[in-house]
Amino acid sequence: MTSQENLRPKSIDLSHHLNTLSRSRVPSPLKDIIKYMREPGMISLAGGLPHPSLFPYHSLRVDVYTPDTLDGHGQPSDASTGLTLHSEKYGDRDRTGTDISTGLQYTTSKGSERLSSFLQKFTKDVLRPGFTDFEILLNFGNTDAWSKVVSLLCEQGDYILVEEHTYPSSQALWAPMGCRGAPVQMDKDGIIPQALEQVLGGWNEAVKGGKRPRLLYLIPVAQNPTGATLTLERKKAIYDICVKYDVVICEDDPYYFLQLPAYLPPEQRAVRIATEMTPEELLEFLVPTFLHLDWQGRVIRLETFSKTLGPGNRLGYFICNPIFAERLQRASEVMTQAPAGWSQIIVEELLCTWGQEGFLRWVTGLRDSYTVRRDWMCDSLVEFFDVVSAPEGLAADVIAYPKGRISAGKTAPVFSFSYPKGGMFLWIKLDLSQNPVYQRMKANGEANAEQKWADEFWMSMIRAKVLLVPGSYYTPILSNDQRMKQDGAVAYFRLAYSLESREDIHVGIQRMARTFDESWEFRKVHLECQ
Structure with a gap:
C-alpha cells in the first residue's frame, strides 16, 4: 500500500440513509x-441446480476487435483482424476464466468473481476512489x-434532487411511489452549486410538505439531455454542499470515457487520430469523478458497459x-439475482484478454469516434444556420440565426446551444419571442402556448422526415x-449525433433548417418580396 493510499480514509457510517424496505431485507x-x-x-443434496451436462451449449466462440482497431474516424480499420474468445462447457485447469457450466448456473448475486476482481483493480487504478473500503457489485x-x-x-x-432537465426514465421509476423532484438550476456546465445551496439551505418543510432531500441524482458528464459536463471545481463545490447537508450522491456516469475535446471549425482543426492519445494522456484529460473526491463514502457510482x-x-x-x-446485494438476491451468465462470460473474457490498458485504448478510440460525429453535426449546424458567439451571461456557447438573414439585421436568433464536451447529444433552446405562429397562439389566449407550439413544431419536423x-x-x-x-x-429539443452517418446528419440538419424557415415564415416573406 502506498503512502497516498494510507492517507485515504474508510467510509463513514451512512446507515441512517437506508429506507424501511432496505433495513427490512x-x-x-x-x-x-x-x-x-x-x-x-x-456432496450437495440441497440446491435445485440443473445439471450442467443438460445445458444445450458445448462451447462459445466470439470474434472481437483488438483494442486499438478503431481508426481516426472511429471505424474498425480492418474487420478481418482481431481476437477470438473461447469458453468451453467445463473449464480447463490451465484457464482461469468462467466456463459455461459455471456461467449459466445459479450463483450468488455478486456474479463473476473474476470480472468483479478486474473491475475492483480498474476502479482503484483508474477512478481512484477517495475512500479505501469501496466495493463492487454487478448489476x-x-x-x-x-x-x-x-x-x-x-x-x-420523498423529495429527490434532480437536474433542471433530467433523464425521463429515472423519474418514471420513483414518480409512482409519490416521490417528488426538487429541480436544481443548470447552465452550460451543468448544475450550478449556488443553486444547489439555495435549494437545500432554503428548504421549508411546512411549505414543501416534505423533508429536505437526502439524495441527489445527476449525470455529471455529457448530461442527458443537455450534453453539459461538470468541471472539477463544480464537482468539488457540489460534493462539499452534499457533505454539509448530508446528501447521498448517485453518480450516473455512462459517458465518462466519452469526454471530448473542444469543438473547432473545420479550417482550424487537424485530423484527429485515436491512436495519437495514449491511455495515460486520456486519464489526464478526463475530469475526475465524484467518487474520486468522495472521502466519506456518500457517492454511489453507477458504471455501465452500455456506451x-x-x-x-x-x-x-x-x-x-x-x-x-x-x-444492494440483499435486494439483488430477491429482485434480479445475478446478471445474465452469457454477458458475464463474454465481457469477462474480453476485458481480461484486452487487459486494463487495452480497455483504455478501446475507449480512447470510442472517444475519437464520437468527437468526429459531434463535429459532423456542429459543422452542419454552422453550414445551414448563421452561428455567432453568444453574448456574455447567456447559458450557451453560440446563438443561431436563419441562414443569410443575420447580416440584414431584420431577424432575431431562433435558438442557442453549446458545443458538446462529451457523449452523444446536442441540446438546443429555441427562442419563440419572434415566432409568428407562437405569437398568434398567445394573441388568441392559447393556454400553455409554449407546449402546444413545441408539439406542433415537432410534428412538422416528423413530416419533414x-x-x-x-x-x-x-421536465422534472x-x-x-x-x-x-x-x-x-422557450422550447427545447435534443439532437443525437451518435447513430446516423455523416451524410444523414447533414441532410437531417438541412431538413431541420427548412422547418425552422417555414415556422418562422421566412420562406413566405422571401416569396412576398419577390
Missing part, C-alpha cells in the same frame, strides 16, 4: 447454501442500478461503501400530476 437462505457447495469434498446496467438505489434510500413521498461495449450486454456495476453494497426528442420529456416531475414549468417563450 434479510439474506436469501438459498443464496447462503451456494457458498457451502463450493467447499472441497462437499444489469444503470437502469437496474438506479431502481435498486431508489429501493435502498427513498421512502414514499462502451453495447447496451444489449445489460451489464454494469455499483461502486459504493460496504453498508450500501451489502443492502427528421426526428428530434422534445425537451418536455426531460414535481408531483404525480405536476411538472416543472419552463419560464418564458
Whole structure:
C-alpha cells in the first residue's frame, strides 16, 4: 500500500440513509447454501441446480476487435483482424476464466468473481476512489442500478434532487411511489452549486410538505439531455454542499470515457487520430469523478458497459461503501439475482484478454469516434444556420440565426446551444419571442402556448422526415400530476449525433433548417418580396 493510499480514509457510517424496505431485507437462505457447495469434498443434496451436462451449449466462440482497431474516424480499420474468445462447457485447469457450466448456473448475486476482481483493480487504478473500503457489485446496467438505489434510500413521498432537465426514465421509476423532484438550476456546465445551496439551505418543510432531500441524482458528464459536463471545481463545490447537508450522491456516469475535446471549425482543426492519445494522456484529460473526491463514502457510482461495449450486454456495476453494497446485494438476491451468465462470460473474457490498458485504448478510440460525429453535426449546424458567439451571461456557447438573414439585421436568433464536451447529444433552446405562429397562439389566449407550439413544431419536423426528442420529456416531475414549468417563450429539443452517418446528419440538419424557415415564415416573406 502506498503512502497516498494510507492517507485515504474508510467510509463513514451512512446507515441512517437506508429506507424501511432496505433495513427490512434479510439474506436469501438459498443464496447462503451456494457458498457451502463450493467447499472441497462437499456432496450437495440441497440446491435445485440443473445439471450442467443438460445445458444445450458445448462451447462459445466470439470474434472481437483488438483494442486499438478503431481508426481516426472511429471505424474498425480492418474487420478481418482481431481476437477470438473461447469458453468451453467445463473449464480447463490451465484457464482461469468462467466456463459455461459455471456461467449459466445459479450463483450468488455478486456474479463473476473474476470480472468483479478486474473491475475492483480498474476502479482503484483508474477512478481512484477517495475512500479505501469501496466495493463492487454487478448489476444489469444503470437502469437496474438506479431502481435498486431508489429501493435502498427513498421512502414514499420523498423529495429527490434532480437536474433542471433530467433523464425521463429515472423519474418514471420513483414518480409512482409519490416521490417528488426538487429541480436544481443548470447552465452550460451543468448544475450550478449556488443553486444547489439555495435549494437545500432554503428548504421549508411546512411549505414543501416534505423533508429536505437526502439524495441527489445527476449525470455529471455529457448530461442527458443537455450534453453539459461538470468541471472539477463544480464537482468539488457540489460534493462539499452534499457533505454539509448530508446528501447521498448517485453518480450516473455512462459517458465518462466519452469526454471530448473542444469543438473547432473545420479550417482550424487537424485530423484527429485515436491512436495519437495514449491511455495515460486520456486519464489526464478526463475530469475526475465524484467518487474520486468522495472521502466519506456518500457517492454511489453507477458504471455501465452500455456506451462502451453495447447496451444489449445489460451489464454494469455499483461502486459504493460496504453498508450500501451489502443492502444492494440483499435486494439483488430477491429482485434480479445475478446478471445474465452469457454477458458475464463474454465481457469477462474480453476485458481480461484486452487487459486494463487495452480497455483504455478501446475507449480512447470510442472517444475519437464520437468527437468526429459531434463535429459532423456542429459543422452542419454552422453550414445551414448563421452561428455567432453568444453574448456574455447567456447559458450557451453560440446563438443561431436563419441562414443569410443575420447580416440584414431584420431577424432575431431562433435558438442557442453549446458545443458538446462529451457523449452523444446536442441540446438546443429555441427562442419563440419572434415566432409568428407562437405569437398568434398567445394573441388568441392559447393556454400553455409554449407546449402546444413545441408539439406542433415537432410534428412538422416528423413530416419533414427528421426526428428530434422534445425537451418536455426531460421536465422534472414535481408531483404525480405536476411538472416543472419552463419560464418564458422557450422550447427545447435534443439532437443525437451518435447513430446516423455523416451524410444523414447533414441532410437531417438541412431538413431541420427548412422547418425552422417555414415556422418562422421566412420562406413566405422571401416569396412576398419577390
